[in-house]
Amino acid sequence: MSEKPRKRDAIGTQERILAAAQAEFARKGYDGARVDAIIVRAKVSKNLLYHHFRSKEELYVKVLExxxxxxxxxxxxxxxxxxxxxxxxxxxxxxxxxxxxxxxxxxxxxxxxxxxxxxxxxxxxxxxxxxxxxxxxxxxxxxxxxxxxxxxxxxxxxxxxxxxxxxxxxxxxxxxxxxxxxxxxxxxxxxxxxxxxxxxxxxxxxxxxxxxxxxxxxxxxxxxxxxxxxxxxxxxx
Amino acid sequence: MSEKPRKRDAIGTQERILAAAQAEFARKGYDGARVDAIIVRAKVSKNLLYHHFRSKEELYVKVLExxxxxxxxxxxxxxxxxxxxxxxxxxxxxxxxxxxxxxxxxxxxxxxxxxxxxxxxxxxxxxxxxxxxxxxxxxxxxxxxxxxxxxxxxxxxxxxxxxxxxxxxxxxxxxxxxxxxxxxxxxxxxxxxxxxxxxxxxxxxxxxxxxxxxxxxxxxxxxxxxxxxxxxxxxxx
Amino acid sequence: MSEKPRKRDAIGTQERILAAAQAEFARKGYDGARVDAIIVRAKVSKNLLYHHFRSKEELYVKVLExxxxxxxxxxxxxxxxxxxxxxxxxxxxxxxxxxxxxxxxxxxxxxxxxxxxxxxxxxxxxxxxxxxxxxxxxxxxxxxxxxxxxxxxxxxxxxxxxxxxxxxxxxxxxxxxxxxxxxxxxxxxxxxxxxxxxxxxxxxxxxxxxxxxxxxxxxxxxxxxxxxxxxxxxxxx
Amino acid sequence: MSEKPRKRDAIGTQERILAAAQAEFARKGYDGARVDAIIVRAKVSKNLLYHHFRSKEELYVKVLExxxxxxxxxxxxxxxxxxxxxxxxxxxxxxxxxxxxxxxxxxxxxxxxxxxxxxxxxxxxxxxxxxxxxxxxxxxxxxxxxxxxxxxxxxxxxxxxxxxxxxxxxxxxxxxxxxxxxxxxxxxxxxxxxxxxxxxxxxxxxxxxxxxxxxxxxxxxxxxxxxxxxxxxxxxx
DNA sequence: GATGAATGAGGTTTCATTCAT
DNA sequence: TATGAATGAAACCTCATTCAT
Incomplete structure (x- = not known):
């Protein structure tokens, strides 16, 4: 939680994205959630999010699971x-x-x-x-x-x-x-x-x-x- | 309810809009709801909807009430x-x-x-x-x-x-x-x-x-x- | 061609978009064509293009026809x-x-x-x-x-x-x-x-x-x- | 053609990339072709492709030749x-x-x-x-x-x-x-x-x-x- | 009053390419 | 050398809302 993001740490990055996504989805629901808000929170670029998760929906499903x-x-x-x-x-x-x-x-x-x-x-x-x-x-x-x-x-x-x-x-x-x-x-x-x-x-x-x-x-x-x-x-x- | 929409029938129109909005909001939530879907369902023009209700949010509040x-x-x-x-x-x-x-x-x-x-x-x-x-x-x-x-x-x-x-x-x-x-x-x-x-x-x-x-x-x-x-x-x- | 675009002229707008699209598709093919290039050429906003034509592909089909x-x-x-x-x-x-x-x-x-x-x-x-x-x-x-x-x-x-x-x-x-x-x-x-x-x-x-x-x-x-x-x-x- | 790809076999690798690129370009044209599709087909890493060919365009030229x-x-x-x-x-x-x-x-x-x-x-x-x-x-x-x-x-x-x-x-x-x-x-x-x-x-x-x-x-x-x-x-x- | 054309802002997604490991 | 994580730029598209006719 307080660890600073390491470079090229796929798992860590994915975790950060998931945590950010969870926070966003849990605040706004699926339709209200913004991918942009997630990437800001996770401190990743938009493309990186899509590199690890194919779409907003897939990300949502992962958070749901x-x-x-x-x-x-x-x-x-x-x-x-x-x-x-x-x-x-x-x-x-x-x-x-x-x-x-x-x-x-x-x-x-x-x-x-x-x-x-x-x-x-x-x-x-x-x-x-x-x-x-x-x-x-x-x-x-x-x-x-x-x-x-x-x-x-x-x-x-x-x-x-x-x-x-x-x-x-x-x-x-x-x-x-x-x-x-x-x-x-x-x-x-x-x-x-x-x-x-x-x-x-x-x-x-x-x-x-x-x-x-x-x-x-x-x-x-x-x-x-x-x-x-x-x-x-x-x-x- | 079974009356056909008359022109100049503001109440009927408003009712139709509200009913359509209720159906849409109740299916999709606020963020998932689409103003376009509401006007189609209500069979009114976009302008008319905005004439009676100032915004999607106001319409939503009316439905909520x-x-x-x-x-x-x-x-x-x-x-x-x-x-x-x-x-x-x-x-x-x-x-x-x-x-x-x-x-x-x-x-x-x-x-x-x-x-x-x-x-x-x-x-x-x-x-x-x-x-x-x-x-x-x-x-x-x-x-x-x-x-x-x-x-x-x-x-x-x-x-x-x-x-x-x-x-x-x-x-x-x-x-x-x-x-x-x-x-x-x-x-x-x-x-x-x-x-x-x-x-x-x-x-x-x-x-x-x-x-x-x-x-x-x-x-x-x-x-x-x-x-x-x-x-x-x-x-x- | 030399007429200046009139406002609220749906047909004219569609014509302008189609002409621009034809020029762009005919220069770059489908994949190379850019919707942005079309809207600049047609002098319309992006959303207006999508108002009249549902997608790049539909626009392409119209040009093809x-x-x-x-x-x-x-x-x-x-x-x-x-x-x-x-x-x-x-x-x-x-x-x-x-x-x-x-x-x-x-x-x-x-x-x-x-x-x-x-x-x-x-x-x-x-x-x-x-x-x-x-x-x-x-x-x-x-x-x-x-x-x-x-x-x-x-x-x-x-x-x-x-x-x-x-x-x-x-x-x-x-x-x-x-x-x-x-x-x-x-x-x-x-x-x-x-x-x-x-x-x-x-x-x-x-x-x-x-x-x-x-x-x-x-x-x-x-x-x-x-x-x-x-x-x-x-x-x- | 039927040889399995060996490590350090630059020629074989290049050949495989070229063959994959040819297949992809010949299916989709230049703009429709995807570098990702090429590397998947060639079974090489992205870096390797860019190691042998400076860019998509250079690769395309090689295929053309x-x-x-x-x-x-x-x-x-x-x-x-x-x-x-x-x-x-x-x-x-x-x-x-x-x-x-x-x-x-x-x-x-x-x-x-x-x-x-x-x-x-x-x-x-x-x-x-x-x-x-x-x-x-x-x-x-x-x-x-x-x-x-x-x-x-x-x-x-x-x-x-x-x-x-x-x-x-x-x-x-x-x-x-x-x-x-x-x-x-x-x-x-x-x-x-x-x-x-x-x-x-x-x-x-x-x-x-x-x-x-x-x-x-x-x-x-x-x-x-x-x-x-x-x-x-x-x-x- | 009614229509639907027009818009600005912003949404999600894609792509060629680079670079740490 | 090989992998795939990371990136910037830009792609296509959507939405609530306004406004000429």
Whole structure:
């Protein structure tokens, strides 16, 4: 990041271009992004960009793949093994939200891709892999919770995953209009904290409602949300 | 709507332009939209468009306001008065989801506006009004539920509203990438039905968890989701 | 040509662009031609060119069609009716050569089109028409000559037409390299004159060889080659 | 030709580059040719190409010289000595046509060079040589024919050479547009055969017309046109 | 009021060529 | 020597907007 660009360093150059492209696409979307802005940011000449990437679209696809790769990496890095189902689910919710907070390009890249009706993901084989590992994780937690009687049965893991993502993603992706409507700065640390708790709350309430062992007391938030300064609970028991 | 365009019919012309613009913006976003495509769709001359709207941006803002107006209208049309809190909340969830299904431009307009960091909503006074009425509705239902002991207390209506929206909005807005990842056609009628129920389920589970009267049995879906054929329950007690 | 461009004169503008494009394409071929050079010559802005013609290629096709149209017009303008076969054939040869001299863009446009393997002519319906009229003319002359016993029989009109064209076209199209090789300025008036006579000579020698009435004495060149100062005969009887 | 490229084999490398360049220039002309396409075809690095040839233009000139050299070689290889004038002339016509058929790059290289108004030939001393030998051949045949009374006198050898070339060159160089216009595949073997005979026919008709011994019976085509199956006469006496 | 010709600025892409490694 | 990264210049094309008719 702080290394000065070396000459004739193809990999480094490509990295710089990709980083610049990611920043630009994540600020402006595909159509709003400007190749000129990317080359300025990457400190390369226009032709060099086209030497490494055939077109704006190819560059965009590469950035998109990187975005999915980022998400996959974070999901795989989640240490859930050995946790109780409730705690594991809580950590999963928090980590999902945290990813959207810390990798804001994810949201715009996905919005952009969906604006284009998934045209590019459809072609990229890399992306399908994303869910394979996640799916296993999710199913393990759910079946363990069910076995122990703390989760209801019959939960559709896909619906649940979509919901967990939705609760954090939408909050962040639409924060500008929502902030206007509700006159509340959704990015303020306190509000992020509250949202994090709310997401966990809704998810666990859903999973434990009607479970054999009945409603669990929602746990306190995990002591340290990943990679962020300590958060304080505002939750009542 | 079916009247043929008359000359000197400024309102009709403006309407046609707005409708065309909405269609174009809702397909391509702001940057992807083309003024030329709008005039072709609206069957007007370029000059006429610029006569009625000063610029692409102003036209976009007008469409954006229309979008919010649509949402406001639908919210006001919701007949919730006199319903029990649980049923009212259920209907509110379903109606919210239904709006996103039936007015798909809402999603892209809002994504686009948030891509632009809410630059335009900020300037438009019309938009702030959206929540005023909704807020009252929501608070009425929540306090009534609390009073009757069927909802927990201390629910933040803003968080809840965001969540209810999120659960439907994200599902639809990201359906292209999600469909790829999960290999499931999220727009298929059956899947929409399941999603509708899931949203109600999560919302009510959250509200009733820890409520004095304990977990309520989630009600069957409302007999007729707005403008759609009857839906059947797939839920277990 | 000497009119100054009027504003908002679509036809005039298109004409100016086409004329400029013809000049540029006829100087440089398709790949060597520069859109920038065309707009400078036509005194229009780049965007205006693209307003009237969708692309460089479409512009090229339009010029190509014009070229064929020019040839067709000249062929139809040929007053051959009522002439003796020998004289008619002589005039046809001379007129063909004269066309290549006076419309030099014809040669480069056709060379260019053939360099591109006829990709554009293939798509243009206009061009096939070229031969229909010519074919009739040619067959009339040939059969009349045969009937009168001055031309041999069994002449293939297509081969003959190709030959008549070839004798003038190649001389002009390859005049730069030929001039080098032979150290003779092929465009000099005297040399053009000699060539014109040679073409007539070869053609008539071919047609009259073995004809019933035997070898005719080649006639003196027509008094006035179309639009050119009088030519003198250098031929021996 | 079938040797695999060795390192340090400058000649082989140069040859490969030239062959690739010839193929590329002969397909696309000078402006349409791409240096990148040449290096890919030649399987050399960009630097190597520029090491051996200073520029695209120099490379083009080298290819052009090769093209002329090819023609010169073929002309010198023609075994005309000892033949009767009529037969010699027939063989010369056929060989000329055959060269254009078998070395198709000749046509595009010359068209290209003439498109550029002979700029490069002008500088190259090699090219002037082309005609020196040809000239002798031609004059020998003509004077012998004249002496024997089978050819007319006063024939301009330059005009005649241009005509003989023209009759074959134009037929092939413009075959795409001509094929369209006449709806006849000019490259089909039968049509090539007819053309070959037609060229001989026209040439001999011209030379023998008005010769002291009168019109000769055009001879049957030479038994074996170079590298092609026997051709049959279609001519009537 | 309606048409579409005209424009300036800027978009993406290409090409021959050079040069560090 | 061989590779392919790097470059400057310029290519074709697009877009929102204005303005004569």
């Amino acid at each position: 990187r975005t999915y790769e980022t998400m996959r990496r974070r999901q795989e890095a989640l240490p859930l093994a050995g946790l109780e189902p409730v705690e594991a689910m809580q950590k999963l919710c928090e980590a999902t939200f945290q990813t959207f907070i810390e990798e804001p390009e994810v949201i715009i890249m996905m919005n952009t891709e969906n604006l284009h009706r998934g045209r590019h993901v459809a072609k990229s084989p890399i992306i399908r892999q994303l869910y394979s590992r996640l799916s296993t994780t999710m199913e393990t937690i759910l079946s363990e919770g069910e076995k122990r009687g703390v989760f209801r049965s019959g939960v559709d893991p896909v619906e649940l995953y979509i919901s967990i993502s939705a609760l954090g993603y939408f909050y962040l992706s639409n924060r500008f209009t929502l902030s206007m409507i509700f006159d509340r700065d959704l990015k303020a640390p306190d509000n992020l904290e509250r949202r994090r708790a709310h997401i966990v709350d809704m998810t666990l309430a859903y999973l434990t409602a009607g479970a054999p062992l009945g409603q669990v007391i929602p746990p306190a938030p995990s002591a340290e949300p990943p990679e962020r300064p300590a958060a304080r609970s505002r939750r009542k028991a | 229309r979008t919010y107006e649509t949402m406001r209208r639908r919210q006001e049309a919701l007949p919730l008065a006199g319903l029990e809190p649980v049923e009212a909340m259920q209907k509110l969830c379903e109606a919210t989801f239904q709006t996103f299904i039936e007015e798909p431009e809402v999603i892209i307009m809002m994504n686009t506006e948030n891509l632009h960091r809410g630059r335009h909503v900020a300037k438009s006074p019309i938009i702030r009004q959206l929540y005023s009425r909704l807020s009252t509705t929501m608070e009425t239902i929540l306090s009534e539920g609390e009073k009757r002991g069927v909802f927990r207390s201390g629910v933040d209506p803003v968080e809840l509203y965001i969540s209810i929206s999120a659960l439907g909005y994200f599902y639809l807005s990201n359906r292209f990438t999600l469909s790829m990842i999960f290999d499931r056609d999220l727009k298929a009628p059956d899947n929409l039905e399941r999603r509708r129920a899931h949203i109600v389920d999560m919302t009510l589970a959250y509200l009733t968890a820890g409520a004095p009267l304990g977990q309520v049995i989630p009600p069957a879906p409302s007999a007729e989701p707005p403008e759609r054929p009857a839906a059947r329950s797939r839920r277990k007690a | 014009r070229t064929y149209e020019t040839m067709r017009r000249r062929q139809e303008a040929l007053p051959l009716a009522g002439l003796e076969p020998v004289e008619a054939m002589q005039k046809l040869c001379e007129a063909t050569f004269q066309t290549f001299i006076e419309e030099p863009e014809v040669i480069i446009m056709m060379n260019t089109e053939n360099l591109h393997r006829g990709r554009h002519v293939a798509k243009s319906p206009i061009i096939r028409q070229l031969y229909s009229r010519l074919s009739t003319t040619m067959e009339t002359i040939l059969s009349e000559g045969e009937k009168r016993g001055v031309f041999r029989s069994g002449v293939d009109p297509v081969e003959l037409y190709i030959s008549i064209s070839a004798l003038g076209y190649f001389y002009l199209s390859n005049r730069f390299t030929l001039s080098m090789i032979f150290d003779r300025d092929l465009k000099a008036p005297d040399n053009l004159e000699r060539r014109r006579a040679h073409i007539v000579d070869m053609t008539l020698a071919y047609l009259t060889a073995g004809a019933p009435l035997g070898q005719v004495i080649p006639p003196a060149p027509s008094a006035e080659p179309p639009e050119r100062p009088a030519a003198r005969s250098r031929r021996k009887a | 090769r093209t002329y050299e090819t023609m010169r070689r073929r002309q010198e290889a023609l075994p005309l000595a000892g033949l009767e004038p009529v037969e010699a002339m027939q063989k010369l016509c056929e060989a000329t046509f055959q060269t254009f058929i078998e070395e198709p790059e000749v046509i595009i290289m010359m068209n290209t060079e003439n498109l550029h108004r002979g700029r490069h030939v002008a500088k190259s001393p090699i090219i002037r040589q082309l005609y020196s030998r040809l000239s002798t051949t031609m004059e020998t045949i003509l004077s012998e024919g004249e002496k024997r009374g089978v050819f007319r006198s006063g024939v301009d050898p330059v005009e005649l050479y241009i005509s003989i070339s023209a009759l074959g060159y134009f037929y092939l160089s413009n075959r795409f547009t001509l094929s369209m216009i006449f709806d006849r595949d000019l490259k089909a073997p039968d049509n090539l055969e007819r053309r070959r005979a037609h060229i001989v026919d026209m040439t001999l008709a011209y030379l023998t017309a008005g010769a002291p011994l009168g019109q000769v019976i055009p001879p049957a085509p030479s038994a074996e046109p170079p590298e092609r199956p026997a051709a049959r006469s279609r001519r009537k006496a």
